Amino acid sequence: MRVNRRYVVRTYGCQMNEHDSERIAGLLETDGLEEAESFDDADVIVLNTCCIRENADNKLYGQLGNLKKLKEERPDLQIAVAGCLAQKDRDVIRERAPHVDVVFGTHNVGRATDLLDQARVSGPITEIIEESEAFPSALPVKRDANHAAWVTIQIGCDNSCAFCIVPAVRGKEISRPYSELVSEVEQLALTGVTEITLLGQNVNSYGRDLTLKLRGAELTPESSQLVGDKWVEGPHTARPLFSDLLCSVAAVSGIRRVRYTSPHPKDFRPETI
The missing domain is CATH 3.30.750.210 (Transcription Regulator spoIIAA)
Structure with missing residues (x-):
């Protein structure tokens, strides 16, 4: 039986999103999770989104539709939506996809694991911060390339x-x-x-x-x-x-x-x- 929970971070968009995904993965691994090979193996799925093009919206909501059946089969699976589209759409995401557990935006990436933990205890949560005067502090990072x-x-x-x-x-x-x-x-x-x-x-x-x-x-x-x-x-x-x-x-x-x-x-x- 598997002891450690596993995660998948799927990234849409620019290099800033790719780096945010590295930081989200770093936070999850610091919290004891291991990277999974696919959605089917994951206990936590994070979709880090882009909203520059309309097609990005379609990709997200299409993917969330595909994940609905997986969530029904495994109610303990946690699905989180992060990034620019989360910052833009906010509560609309859970209105269109009620099976999403956590929605957080571009200014509170460092809260990813806290929000997931909170959602496990008290249910779905959307947290969007408008802006911060301070630059985000350094966060753990999981890089794909060592060099x-x-x-x-x-x-x-x-x-x-x-x-x-x-x-x-x-x-x-x-x-x-x-x-x-x-x-x-x-x-x-x-x-x-x-x-x-x-x-x-x-x-x-x-x-x-x-x-x-x-x-x-x-x-x-x-x-x-x-x-x-x-x-x-x-x-x-x-x-x-x-x-x-x-x-x-x-x-x-x-x-x-x-x-x-x-x-x-x-x-x-x-x-x-």
Whole structure:
């Protein structure tokens, strides 16, 4: 008889979702679960969703329809819906698929296991957080490749493109402190990672919110940890720090390749090139 519970995380969408799925899997394994090979073997199924295209909605609700029979056969099976579509549809998900146990959005990934535990005791739950002023703390990660890792440098987007729903489901831009990112890359390199991919909704605007806060303010010894030495020692303008960050992480011993996703043309500066 199997002792440990098992899980499956199915990912739809972008690299940010893939990294969130790594963190959800890391949380589940920290909680004692083991990865299952298929839905049929799983005690917990997490669908991490995307909502950029209408087809993504169809995929989710089609998959939930397929899982309904499995839930009827195994009432103890837990089904969770996470990600951007969960952030957008909220209670609609359980209205259309009452057999879903947990719905959580893009701002409370770290609550995944707590919500699953709560649902086992008190029944289905939907928890959507609108936005957080603080960047999500570091979470355990289960990576598929030992040599490569995602590093999230910012979340959210301050652009207002008419065709894009991202700001509505990911919130405003929030950048991680500069020194925290460099330290994370250094720790990854010590574990054998040689390739990193910097993630964000608009990576090359990274740090503009940080420098905007410090512009005109009295600097302290902690300022360089927030924005890096180059900005502290140079002109104190409200500018992105992406090119500075690229140089710093590329200089970390052991890192051979630095990649990034989702740059926006309006923030592409000559120093980045």
